[in-house]
Amino acid sequence: xxxxxxxxxxxAGLQHSEPLGHGKxxxxxxxxxxxxxxxxxxxxxGMWVFLATEVMFFGGLFCAYLIYRLAxxxxxxxxxxxIDATLGATNTAVLICSSLTVVLAVxxxxxxxxxxxxxxxxxxxxxxxxxxxxxxxxxxxxxxxxHVPGASFSxxxxxxxxxxxxxxxxxxxxxxxxxxxxxxxxxxLHMVIGxxxxxxxxxxxxxGRFTPQYNTPVEIGGLYWHFVDxxxxxxxxxxxxxxxxx
Amino acid sequence: MSDHSKSSPLPKYFAxxxxxxxxxxLTYKAAYLDLGRFNAxxxxxxATFKATLVTLFFMxxxxxxxxxxxxxxxxxxxxxxxxxxxxxxxYGTRLWS
Numbered sequence: 001x002x003x004x005x006x007x008x009x010x011x012a013g014l015q016h017s018e019p020l021g022h023g024k025x026x027x028x029x030x031x032x033x034x035x036x037x038x039x040x041x042x043x044x045x046g047m048w049v050f051l052a053t054e055v056m057f058f059g060g061l062f063c064a065y066l067i068y069r070l071a072x073x074x075x076x077x078x079x080x081x082x083i084d085a086t087l088g089a090t091n092t093a094v095l096i097c098s099s100l101t102v103v104l105a106v107x108x109x110x111x112x113x114x115x116x117x118x119x120x121x122x123x124x125x126x127x128x129x130x131x132x133x134x135x136x137x138x139x140x141x142x143x144x145x146x147h148v149p150g151a152s153f154s155x156x157x158x159x160x161x162x163x164x165x166x167x168x169x170x171x172x173x174x175x176x177x178x179x180x181x182x183x184x185x186x187x188x189l190h191m192v193i194g195x196x197x198x199x200x201x202x203x204x205x206x207x208g209r210f211t212p213q214y215n216t217p218v219e220i221g222g223l224y225w226h227f228v229d230x231x232x233x234x235x236x237x238x239x240x241x242x243x244x245x246x
Numbered sequence: 247m248s249d250h251s252k253s254s255p256l257p258k259y260f261a262x263x264x265x266x267x268x269x270x271x272l273t274y275k276a277a278y279l280d281l282g283r284f285n286a287x288x289x290x291x292x293a294t295f296k297a298t299l300v301t302l303f304f305m306x307x308x309x310x311x312x313x314x315x316x317x318x319x320x321x322x323x324x325x326x327x328x329x330x331x332x333x334x335x336x337y338g339t340r341l342w343s
Contacts, residue, residue: 041312048315052322059326063333070337089274093267100263103304107255219306226305233296236270237289241277245285 028214040216047220051227058186058231065179065238074160075172077243081161082147083180084138088240091134092232098127099229102222109215117210121202124225128195135188142177149178161246180239187235190228197221262303269296
């Protein structure tokens with residue numbers, strides 16, 4: 001016990017020139033970091049480790065999709081063709097544009113361009129809302145077509161693409177739609193969380209909290225947004241595109 | 247992060263953005279061509295190319311000051327592929343007995 005306390009105080013002495021107050025260093029620098037750069041690198045690394053857990057989180061769903069898709073190939077193709085690929089492609093473009101506005105926001109924060117920072121954050125959120133709006137239109141279509149798994153699910157007499165005379169098994173198609181709603185729903189939930197994070201970033205940016213020395217929240221929030229974009233980059237071909245040619 | 251601040255990264259960002267949009271258009275168009283078994287390969291290949299662009303340039307892994315970030319990215323990829331490989335080894339061999 002006494003050992004650790006002495007080593008702590010000697011470390012603190014090494015890292016911060018005395019007195020141990022806020023006077024000599026950047027106000028956002030926490031006491032357990034040597035300098036702003038180290039604090040920034042630590043935050044960034046921590047975010048990447050979090051994103052690694054997120055990849056495994058979505059990874060289980062991608063794995064389930066792969067297994068069922070190989071097992072029920074034709075039924076998945078029939079179900080996949082019933083969703084609107086044009087809306088999916090539009091949403092992909094919307095997300096890619098929002099990723100551009102995010103890197104612009106990070107760059108603006110690093111180079112002290114306040115107007116560009118605030119503008120980019122607002123534009124990112126508008127694009128995020130547009131994505132959710134298009135997603136909502138897709139979900140509404142699925143509700144109207146009774147393609148939502150549950151009591152009113154119906155997928156009768158839908159031909160299997162490439163196999164004339166064969167009809168898709170509704171139960172297998174229901175698995176496709178369950179995966180579709182869970183994967184896109186979880187992705188949409190991440191978008192909503194991202195909008196919350198960006199609202200907070202916008203408030204902080206408005207208050208002028210970000211400087212070229214301290215803009216870690218913008219960078220970290222940006223990493224999160226790009227990750228959500230990355231997941232969609234794979235969801236789009238897997239759910240919408242793969243069986244279009246049949 | 248600070249070592250490449252001399253030149254503006256904006257041309258790079260816009261080039262990556264254009265490349266991502268072009269790839270999205272290509273994958274959307276290619277999906278309607280009948281390439282047989284290569285349809286899935288082309289779609290996933292383009293997606294992986296896009297994901298690599300986003301990770302390296304938008305998420306700044308290319309210029310990451312910390313080597314640890316690159317290590318985390320590579321191990322994430324490794325463990326995700328391990329998840330897929332072991333699961334598929336299971337489901338792919340269940341009919342063997």
